[in-house]
Amino acid sequence: MTSTTSLVVFIAALTLVACQGTASKTKSTSKDWCISGGTIYTANDANTIIEAVAVRDGKISYAGPNTGEWCLSNSQTQTIDLAGAAMYPGFTDAHGHLLGIGLREMTLNLEGTKSIAELKERLAAAVTTTPDGETVFGRGWIETHWPEKRFPNREDLDEVAPNNPVILVRADGHAAVINSAAMKAAGITKKTQSPFGGAINKNAAGEPNGMLIDYAIDLVEDLLPSLTEARKEEAYIKGAALYASRGWTNIHSMSVIPADVPMLNRLAAEGKIKIRVYNSLDVLDKQIMGKMKAMDTVEDDQIITRAIKLYADGALGSRGAALLAPYSDDEKNEGLMLMKDEQARSILQAALRNGTQVNTHAIGDKANRLVLDWYEDAFTSVPKSEWSNPDPRWRIEHSQIIDVADIPRFAELGVIPSMQPSHAIGDLHFAVDRLGPNRLAGAYAWQALIDSGAIIAGGSDAPVEVGDPRIEFYAATQRMDLQGYSNENWNREQRVSAESALKMFTAWPAYAAFEENVLGTIEVGKAADFTAFDRDIMTASADDVLTAKVEFTMVGGDMAYQAK
Structure with missing residues (x-):
């Protein structure tokens, strides 16, 4: 979203989207729950829909039919009757800017x-x-x-x-x-x-x-005025509370200032941040690599820091996205690259040896191709015996405009496209002017990437976009703007099924953060992270998805938000 310098980090911290409600205080301190009375989607292909979930000490102890002695309660157990509402694994925004959301x-x-x-x-x-x-x-x-x-x-x-x-x-x-x-x-x-x-x-x-x-x-x-520690602390608290109220249980927070990590750990320990945060640090200094392993070790699993954020190019709207051919509406302009080959090579090789996950911003088709080239070069130039992590799971953030020839390379290289569906329903109003219709064949190509074997970590890029899981789910499944408009340039064959959309915001972000064994699906042994809406967004009409209300957001058995 932004550059790596102090000014643009400040800019990335600011936003203009109105707050849609506030998170309530926790109504119960219990981590033991019995939940039933509505449709429960697991995002687990082996057992996709269930009727009941039991939670003990913040972890799922039962997930199955509402029969027999599944709800083994004790004096601390709380019961939730969904009363027809639908529950899902906790929704994750795989690309947002928490500081900006709060400010x-x-x-x-x-x-x-x-x-x-x-x-x-x-x-x-x-x-x-x-x-x-x-x-x-x-x-x-x-x-x-x-x-x-x-x-x-x-x-x-x-x-x-x-x-x-x-x-x-x-x-x-x-x-x-x-x-x-x-x-x-x-x-x-x-x-x-x-x-x-x-x-x-x-x-x-x-x-x-x-x-x-x-x-x-x-x-x-x-x-610009300085961003004080007190102001940042308030922003992080407000951003996390807002996200809990919208149904998010987790955010992969991009462009995080490295010095803010201790603050985030402290606020979580004090109970002032109730959602999970997976940090991607905004640095270009390879010296930070030596500190990443220490940052990966935290007192609990709520705040994780193990990734860095790099920037390959600018944005499409401002004609800064780097393209293989000039802009259709600015024939002397091919966009801007924000990194040089030698700079990328040095950082990526150090990251591979250190086990640091790399998440690189790339919008244009040239930028996406070069990032894939840089990743492939690192994978081949560093002997696998020197890789700290044999499964690095490097990501390309946005992956918006891809030459169709490069789409299969994501799965072939094991690179994760981290994409924000709402960009398509906004950008495509002007993308045809910037690119012409032909290049849109590889634009926001969700289904083509999935068909090629890639998984998509779905996010919002808030505060660039609203940061609402309903809008992101709608955009992924409908590929229409919020007024229901589309045309031949929208390439609606790239919209995804409700099942894929659910995974884009649950199971696949968990994998993209090395957390698939503890988060992302409703299965026995995993953390009790749930999002509940008042209606079934998997089967609801498009309009009903956008007007769904959050009933509650649970993180590790703790109620982060409950509707009043």
Whole structure:
């Protein structure tokens, strides 16, 4: 989602999606439960639907029919009658940004902005409460549906904010528009060179027009306020509570600042974070590799840190995704690579020897091909006798635009595509303009990847997207936007079955985090992580999936959220 520098880590921490409810306090301290009264899906092919589940000390002790003496209760046992609701293995968001999810309401919210005119209105309102000279920061705009049919520029912002530096980041975190005051404060002029992996867009006169792409955003990082420890702690707590209320029991948190790991461990130990967190650290320094094994050892299994996040390219919407051929709507632009071959080779070989999982952001077809090449090179150049883990399970985060010839390589190399279905129902409104119809054959190719033998770790990329399991499940199975629209460019043959969609958010993320023996399915001996909705989303209509309500979220036998 973002670059690896401090500014874009800060940007990745911010979000603009409104909170949809709050998690309640735990209503019971018991880890013993008897649950029945509704359809229970296991995500286990050997026993897909059951009637009853018993939990003892936070683990599943029974999973089967509602007959006989299955509910062996004691004085601590609590009974749950689903009353027709449906229960599933705990849903996992395999790609989100927990810090950003928590901070989503702590900045100027530009989500849903319908035009440059409205962008200026929202900015003008923020300026009225900001002292002259203080930076106004916001995030969440997407220009693809705007009537002006262009990016905003510094002149737009100058009209309403002449006396404050302004930095407004696109929803994907890969582009920002700044005003003249910010440009002056950062020392950006006509002579300023674009950094590697970034672009300073210019107007017809050759002057910077205010749009900064990818690593060029770093040029204004000194204008941002610092993110204090107290602010981060509050954000992590709020983000985890929000996710529990939406039905998530686990998040694979991307772009995590390494120094935040002790804080996360402490907050979990204090009971302030109730969901599981699988961290992927935002680093490019191979020196961190030597510390990864120590980080992998924690007091419990709630917070796990064993992966790093790398970045191959930018985003499609801002034309920073690296393509094999130029953009259809910008014939001089092939996007941006954010890593060099020698840099990738050094890091990947060290990671393989150390047993560190590698999760690399790649959007464009060129970036996905190069990451597959880099992974394959590491696998072949490092003797297997030197691999710390013979099953590294490296991932490509997003895997959005893939040349069809490269689709089989994921399964062949054992690489996991970590994909966010909601990207397709938003991006495909403009992807045909960026790519043309032919390249969309390998875009968001969920079913083709599954057919090739790959498993997909499903996520949301919140705060880029909402971060709602209902939307992700809907997107995966319907491949229509939220208004039910699709056309021939949507390639709806790439939608997946409800059974596959369930695995994308349960069993397959567990495998992608080396946790398939303890999480991901409802089986005896595994952790009691459950998500319950008021209706059966496996058989519900599309509209009913989107309006399902979370009944409860259970993590390790502890109730993380219950509907009031």
